[in-house]
Amino acid sequence: MKYLPLILGNLLRHKRRSILTTLSVAIALFLYASLRSVSTTLDSATEAGSTSRMVVRNATGIVFPLPKSYINRLEAVPGVSRVSYANWFGAWYRSEREFFANFAVEAPSFLDMYPEIVVPPDQKTAFLQDRGSALVGVDLMEKYGWRLGQNVTLNGTIFPGEWTFTIRATYTVTNNAFDEMSFMFHYPYLEERTERRATPGWFYLKLDDPDRAPEVARTIDDQFRNSSTPTRTETERAFNAGFMTMWGNIKLLMGTIGLAVVFAILLVTGNAMMMSARERTAEIGVLKTVGFGGGLLFALEMSEAVVIAVVGALLGLGGAKLLWANVKAFQQFLPGFGVTPGTLAAGAGIALLLALVSGFVPAMRAYRLSVISALRTVE
Amino acid sequence: MAIVEIRDVHKSFQRDAQAVEVFTGLDVDFEEASFTALMGPSGSGKSTLLNLVAGLDRPTSGVVRVAGSDVSTMSASQLAPWRARHIGFVFQSYNLLPVLTAFQNVELPLLLTDLSKAERRERVMVALGVVGLEDRKDHYPRQMSGGQEQRAAIARAIVADPTLILLDEPTGQLDAKSSQEVLGLLQRLNGEFRKTIIVVTHDPNAADKAKTVLHLEKGDLVEKSRGAHA
Numbered sequence: 001m002k003y004l005p006l007i008l009g010n011l012l013r014h015k016r017r018s019i020l021t022t023l024s025v026a027i028a029l030f031l032y033a034s035l036r037s038v039s040t041t042l043d044s045a046t047e048a049g050s051t052s053r054m055v056v057r058n059a060t061g062i063v064f065p066l067p068k069s070y071i072n073r074l075e076a077v078p079g080v081s082r083v084s085y086a087n088w089f090g091a092w093y094r095s096e097r098e099f100f101a102n103f104a105v106e107a108p109s110f111l112d113m114y115p116e117i118v119v120p121p122d123q124k125t126a127f128l129q130d131r132g133s134a135l136v137g138v139d140l141m142e143k144y145g146w147r148l149g150q151n152v153t154l155n156g157t158i159f160p161g162e163w164t165f166t167i168r169a170t171y172t173v174t175n176n177a178f179d180e181m182s183f184m185f186h187y188p189y190l191e192e193r194t195e196r197r198a199t200p201g202w203f204y205l206k207l208d209d210p211d212r213a214p215e216v217a218r219t220i221d222d223q224f225r226n227s228s229t230p231t232r233t234e235t236e237r238a239f240n241a242g243f244m245t246m247w248g249n250i251k252l253l254m255g256t257i258g259l260a261v262v263f264a265i266l267l268v269t270g271n272a273m274m275m276s277a278r279e280r281t282a283e284i285g286v287l288k289t290v291g292f293g294g295g296l297l298f299a300l301e302m303s304e305a306v307v308i309a310v311v312g313a314l315l316g317l318g319g320a321k322l323l324w325a326n327v328k329a330f331q332q333f334l335p336g337f338g339v340t341p342g343t344l345a346a347g348a349g350i351a352l353l354l355a356l357v358s359g360f361v362p363a364m365r366a367y368r369l370s371v372i373s374a375l376r377t378v379e
Numbered sequence: 380m381a382i383v384e385i386r387d388v389h390k391s392f393q394r395d396a397q398a399v400e401v402f403t404g405l406d407v408d409f410e411e412a413s414f415t416a417l418m419g420p421s422g423s424g425k426s427t428l429l430n431l432v433a434g435l436d437r438p439t440s441g442v443v444r445v446a447g448s449d450v451s452t453m454s455a456s457q458l459a460p461w462r463a464r465h466i467g468f469v470f471q472s473y474n475l476l477p478v479l480t481a482f483q484n485v486e487l488p489l490l491l492t493d494l495s496k497a498e499r500r501e502r503v504m505v506a507l508g509v510v511g512l513e514d515r516k517d518h519y520p521r522q523m524s525g526g527q528e529q530r531a532a533i534a535r536a537i538v539a540d541p542t543l544i545l546l547d548e549p550t551g552q553l554d555a556k557s558s559q560e561v562l563g564l565l566q567r568l569n570g571e572f573r574k575t576i577i578v579v580t581h582d583p584n585a586a587d588k589a590k591t592v593l594h595l596e597k598g599d600l601v602e603k604s605r606g607a608h609a
């Protein structure tokens with residue numbers, strides 16, 4: 001602590017440069033934390049998928065529907081205790097830019113199978129009794145200032161036309177892998193309006209025993225293998241993982257960008273530290289004359305780099321944590337998006353590495369500099 | 380009793396491809412509580428001798444013994460604490476750290492000791508009192524005159540009560556009035572506090588204040604005389 005005035009004095013010698021260097025570190029760590037959070041959120045969404053629920057989809061691709069008649073044959077498969085189904089609706093609200101996830105679901109079975117989605121009992125009753133009603137996530141309600149009983153009109157894309165729904169219920173979730181930004185309505189209403197042209201996009205299965213999942217998947221897919229619409233059956237977790245691969249190798253992309261940013265900032269910080277140390281060559285000579293040893297000067301130089309890294313980390317990582325905890329912009333696309341303790345730890349590790357690498361060269365220079373050559377810069 | 384003994388010291392520098400001999404077998408002693416001025420033309424080796432005594436530079440061969448320690452054989456890691464204990468050094472261009480106040484600059488040598496904050500403060504205030512800068516303790520170097528900066532540098536040199544005070548052209552950048560103040564201060568440190576002082580100077584007035592004047596020329600001690608105040 002007794003050397004603090006010296007460390008702070010040196011850091012504040014060129015306030016603008018120190019502030020800009022610290023902000024560079026902060027922005028780099030903010031970006032790193034944000035990009036890594038995309039990866040960790042995708043991972044946790046995959047892992048959060050239940051192994052006692054399965055998803056049956058068209059083997060050709062998820063965008064191709066399945067015949068509704070499959071429901072009876074799925075219910076008859078040994079090990080399957082409940083079947084539900086849903087369809088991606090893909091409508092927009094007031095303009096194409098005001099888009100949120102919207103699904104047609106077979107509501108009674110869907111809500112039974114998904115206890116993670118919590119609906120107040122009275123609202124649930126009202127929703128189930130009204131075929132033209134909607135169940136809306138609380139965040140979406142808040143975003144548009146909607147209230148219960150309000151009519152909301154969506155503009156269909158896959159199923160064209162104006163679709164008006166009455167909001168009868170809202171939901172919250174007990175698992176961050178689910179979002180509170182979705183809009184759900186009754187599948188029979190979709191069927192009715194499209195004169196049964198709409199068929200399920202996928203089926204949900206509830207299993208008696210998660211251990212039977214491989215057997216159930218094999219039975220179902222074998223059953224429809226030679227039909228006009230073969231299926232692909234997998235656990236919800238595997239389905240989520242497969243869904244994530246539609247993003248491409250997002251982890252590699254995010255990781256590469258994140259590390260590139262950190263590397264660029266490492267060069268910036270290292271350069272700033274070197275400039276700062278060079279300007280103080282004569283002062284290092286003076287301190288050595290006074291009796292400061294090479295080791296102490298090494299530590300003092302490193303301390304300056306550490307202070308910049310720590311303040312940058314607090315701003316960058318803390319900023320990312322606070323921002324993504326309060327801003328819901330990504331929740332719609334990445335439910336549960338947020339900065340995990342693991343990401344904060346990784347960011348802190350990078351900050352430490354940044355301090356060590358950027359501070360090492362000037363610190364080593366201070367350690368090795370001969371007093372005479374240091375003083376010669378001004379004498 | 381000699382507190383500094385220079386025995387058969389050779390010192391050469393490599394300048395480009397050429398070796399420049401500064402000392403070729405220099406022998407000289409500095410007595411305890413002496414006040415010596417080193418004079419001579421530029422390039423005569425005055426500052427080099429001062430640097431050798433301070434342990435800032437090493438002789439090519441020979442012995443530099445200060446307060447019983449052979450400085451020429453000590454490693455860099457041994458020299459740093461040794462300097463902190465035995466040497467107070469004052470530069471021509473003051474060399475105060477611009478980011479620290481006068482108080483903090485003077486405190487620097489004490490940071491290397493085990494003294495408590497209160498003890499450090501007490502010693503710094505005494506040193507600032509000796510040089511007459513108590514009221515400037517919170518001023519930064521840029522807020523002080525050249526004479527005040529040099530007095531603060533002297534306070535930094537004496538605060539840890541070193542064995543030797545070495546000064547390299549301490550009045551070189553000062554006006555006449557400030558020079559007299561600094562020289563008066565050195566006389567007081569020598570007379571009242573019995574500090575051993577070696578000062579490199581071109582200034583005859585500064586040499587007059589010393590008890591002994593050594594004249595160097597091309598690395599040789601050509602004359603030893605008594606100062607006006609001896």
